Amino acid sequence: MQRRIAHLDMDAFFASVELLRYPQLAGLPVVVGGRRGTLAGDRLEDFPRLRDYVGRGVATTATYPARALGVHSGIGLMKAAALAPDAILLPANFDDYIRYSRLFKAAVAEIAPLIEDRGIDEIYIDLTDVAGETVELAQRIKDAVRTATGLSCSIGVTPNKLLSKIASDLHKPDGLTVLDYADIPTRIWPLAARKINGIGPRAGEKLDAMGIHTIGELAAAAPERLIEEFGQHFGHWLTEVAHGRDERPVVMEREPKSISRETTFEHDLDVRADRDTLTEILVKLCERVAGDLKRKGYVGRTIGLKLRYDDFRTVTRDVTIEQATDDAATILAAVRSCLRRVPLDRRLRLLGVRVGTLLPPGEAGPRPPLPGENLRLFD
DNA sequence: TCTGGGGTCCTAGGACCC
């Protein structure tokens, strides 16, 4: 039986939440990003402008008027300032966004409970067993989200997650798009291959170089050629998605695989001259990761260190310890052993700490045997 | 004055085991 899967994406989520608080900014180019700062007053002329920003932040979200000027999420704020110097720059208020995220998800769950979380502003919804005609149902969900939050969203409904993700983006903002397999040649194939979730900048570039620009051209490409260029797994997947095939289920719960914290410094730090500062940062990162683990009730066995040099090269080292932990001092000791294995001949711009191989609450059983420990002869 | 922070998944080689 054919499924009915929705993808719901909040429109310019962070920026839209900010506009609820500052309605006087409606219709203006607004960018959310940068380090936290405080706003002075409510008058329009008191809001900080992009042109005054100095630092290493990136844009998290931009309102549609800001996007029209070329400011998209992920762009460096200094670069964005060159494109839209008069745009208003607001610091992110994550507590607010989490609050609104819970509100919209709860509103959807009242109508359709089978929801998969895809981050703070996106969900998949399995509507297969929910009664009602598709367009009316999708409109009901949009209305419920608006009533609960005052915010608009875009929805795509199709037989699978892959197509719904593409469909929800087709008529943003405030979109409602329903597609079936029969629509693939006319609605999906003309789109750029990069529109497929999972084809990023690198794969997109490589496809371009192969003369494959649209999803239709990808569907027409010889599967053997794609496998030759991209490997068995990814190559085969490219053929499948180009034809709109995707059987992934909507999954409600998932155990986390790792928990991490990282920070980019205001300016690059020198390993010798700034060693005390770096030490302090690393200790704090370990404490924050340990706090996250405790709060969420996990322990982990793989402790990782990440660092990024001033030339943006990133290296990681990790070590697996015997006993899973959520203890800051234990994590720090493991991080220290990682630090000894990494070249420290350049200035640093980032440090990060990660704990993986997590055990869910209550499953922190006996440590697994070390290699060679279970020595048995002749069995 | 380029390029955040928190994640997942895949690949690939070596160690080790049966």
Next chain:
DNA sequence: TCTGGGGTCCTAGGACCC
């Protein structure tokens, strides 16, 4: 002048996503 084959775990890096 022979030296399998399959499996898991560990580590490092990279692509990608929100």
